[in-house]
Amino acid sequence: MSKLKNRYLSLDVFRGMDVALMIIVNSPGNGDTSFGILKHAVWNGFTLTDLVFPTFLFVVGNAMSFSMKKYEAEGSGAFLKKIFKRFSIIFLLGFLMYWFPFFEDGGLKPIAETRIFGVLQRIALCYLFASILLHYFKTKSVLIFSALALIGYHIILLVFGDLTLTGNAVLKLDKFLIGANHMYHGNGGVAFDPEGLLSTLPSIVNVIAGYFTGKFIQKNGQNFETIAKLIMAAGILVIAGFAWDLIFPFNKKLWSSSFVLLTSGIDIFVIAVLVYLLDMSKPGKWTYFFEVFGRNTLFIYLLSELFIISLAELSMKGTNAYNWIADNIFIATAGDYFGSLLFALWIMFTCWLVGYIMDKRGVYIKV
Incomplete structure (x- = not known):
């Protein structure tokens, strides 16, 4: 097995672990009786579940550290065409997922009440902006942007609102641009989108962190020195995150700057461990379960969401x-609690089975 494939094994397993956990937390049998670790923090705070989405962005950046090499030789025109095409497809899939099942009460489901921003839409936006930054600017400039984005975001929130659910600048900008009917209403009925446009700014840094982590591993090789440096960097980011938490608390829904540092640090630590387990040691057969998720990530995530929505739309007794x-x-x-967990695992294993069949048949859906 080549080094390139080994690195992709680490990436596939990391991505697969994240997708498996994402499906579990998105499909509790009863959200009220889910274990606390499988719930998002109500507002300020941090749980394992809050790590899922930033980790997905991190592995997007990690994958970009391989794919961006191909773009460098193709010229700006081909590069822009590719990234805008991918951005458009992922954003549209996210929008259509929220519009699904398209019809209600015998007519077309009103677009005027369909959520515009969301998980896939944020992935698309972060991918687009991170790709442009990393393609056209040098490393130092991108790092300066990352620092300014996190500091500037904190300042914007303080100047144009507060850090509460109903008074923050993220909500105000979304209401102004798209209106409350196009926003998420899962916070006690309050119109607030945890994937709002303004909070996309700091989330771009999670992608950038994943990219530079991947580049660092490729440049320095898979060895104990590399792992040690990654763990040191992870520790610095986590400590900095906790320090910033004192004035800008960890908050996944606002995607606070302290949250970015904390999650990036944790993800760097995890990828360092995976490099050791999968690239410097014999990985064993356990990795295949997660590889299945990692090889058709976008498709399996969409499948899980459509499966959940379809079950919720289907009347039964x-x-x-x-x-x-x-x-x-x-x-x-x-x-209550174990039953809810088993239901979520059933959803996850059902999606895995589809991915397994696709993998055995060599079917890989990429955008």
Whole structure:
């Protein structure tokens, strides 16, 4: 196995772990009886679940550290065409996912009430801006941008609002640009989008962190010195994150600057461990489970979301299929908390099985 493939093994496994956890936290049988570790922090704070999305952005950047090499020889025209095409497809898929199932009450579901920003849309925007920065600017300039983005974002939030759910600048800008009907309403009915436009600015830094981590590993090789330096960098970022947390608390929904430093530090530490386990040691067969998720990441994520939405839309015995299956099969058998977890695992393993069949048939869907 070549070094390149080994590095992709680390990336596939890391990405696969993240997607598996993402599906689990997105599909609790009963959200009220999910284990605390599988819930987002209500506002300020940090849980394992809060790490899922920034990790996805980190591995996007990590993958870019390989793919950007190909763009350098193709010229600006071909580069811009590729990244704008990919941006458009991912953003549109995210929008269509929120519009799905497209019809309700015998007519077309109103676009005027469809959420515009979201998970895939943020991935698309971060990919676009990070790609442009990394292609056209030198490392020093990109690092300066990253620092200014985090500091500037903190200042913007302080100047144009506060750090509360109803008074922050992220909400104000989204309401001004797209209106409350196009925003997420899962925070007690309050129109606030945790993937809002303004909070996309600091999230770009998670992609950049993943990119530079990948470049560092490629340049310095897979050895104990590299791992030691990565762990030191991770420690510095985590400590800096906790220091910033004192004045700008960890907040996934606002994507606070302290949150960016903390999650980037954790992700660098995890990738360092995976480099040791998968690239410097014999990985064993356990990695294949996560490789399946890592090889068709976008497709499996979309599949999981459409599966959940479809179950929620399908009527069954006075409720919907999602609730009926969760309550009458899993929760009735294993209790509230373990039943909710088993239901989420059922969703995850079902999606994995589809990915497994695709992998065995050599079907890989990329955008």
